[in-house]
Amino acid sequence: MLDDLRPGGSGILPEETPPKFFARHLSAYHFAFPYVEGKDVLEIGFGDGYGANFLAGRARSVKAVDVLDRNVELASKKYKRHNLEFRKSFGSYLDFSGDMFDVVVSFQVIEHVPENEIQAYLASIKRVLKKGGIVFISTLNLDKNKKTNRPYTKNPFHVKEFTFSDLSAAIKTVFNNYEIAGLFYTKKLRIFERLKKIGIFRYLPGPLNIVDKYYKNITVNDFIWQRKNLPKCVDFMVICKKI
Secondary structure, three states: OHHHOEOOEOOOOHHHOOHHHHHHHHHHHHHHHHHOOOOEEEEEOOOOOHHHHHHHOOOOEEEEEEOOHHHHHHHHHHOOOOOEEEEEOOOOOOOOOOOOEEEEEEEOOHHHOOHHHHHHHHHHHHHHEEEEEEEEEEEEEHHHHOOOOOOOOOOOOOOOOEOHHHHHHHHOOOOOOEEEEEEEEOHHHHHHHHHHHHOOOOOOOHHHOHHHHHHOOOOHHHEEEEOOOHHHOOEEEEEEEOO
């Protein structure tokens, strides 16, 4: 079923994804980017591979794993760096030696893991992480993504979506040392969200439609990571350290 998401398998394609949605996902990689310089990095669930390729621009090495053969095939053709490798993984139980990576990233993946396997997924990450290593795990904030007074339909490919308390409870079963940050809209993006909702520029021709122009050019700079007011963030970022 996952192979039907797109001809290349699963995950978003930068070339075909609206700028706002892509920037939201890319923001996770920008969050982790300062921590990977000169490090050996593992990405779990790379999708298209754009994020692993981005991190490889600073890391010593990046190994990226995914459960879909099709993702491995296409990413290997699309992104080529001497320090970047894409390979197949058979789920949570990673076939790497223990204490192998300085940094592990797994963005928008935990919500796809069966609930009875989440602890094993986290434990496998901890096992391959070196002592003192850091793991970054992102997922959407269920409370924020539910719209007030509207029925909520979960993404059919998500098994478990998380509130802040749900996520904290899951993480602490494996990691004692962790914190959670949240992704928020900048003030500018919040203003344009209101303008878009009002719709006052909807019928203006191209150059005069400042809302449409703005949304076509959204970048990661229109999002911000914070460690406060987390129940209202768009996405969570869990930062765990192996001690």
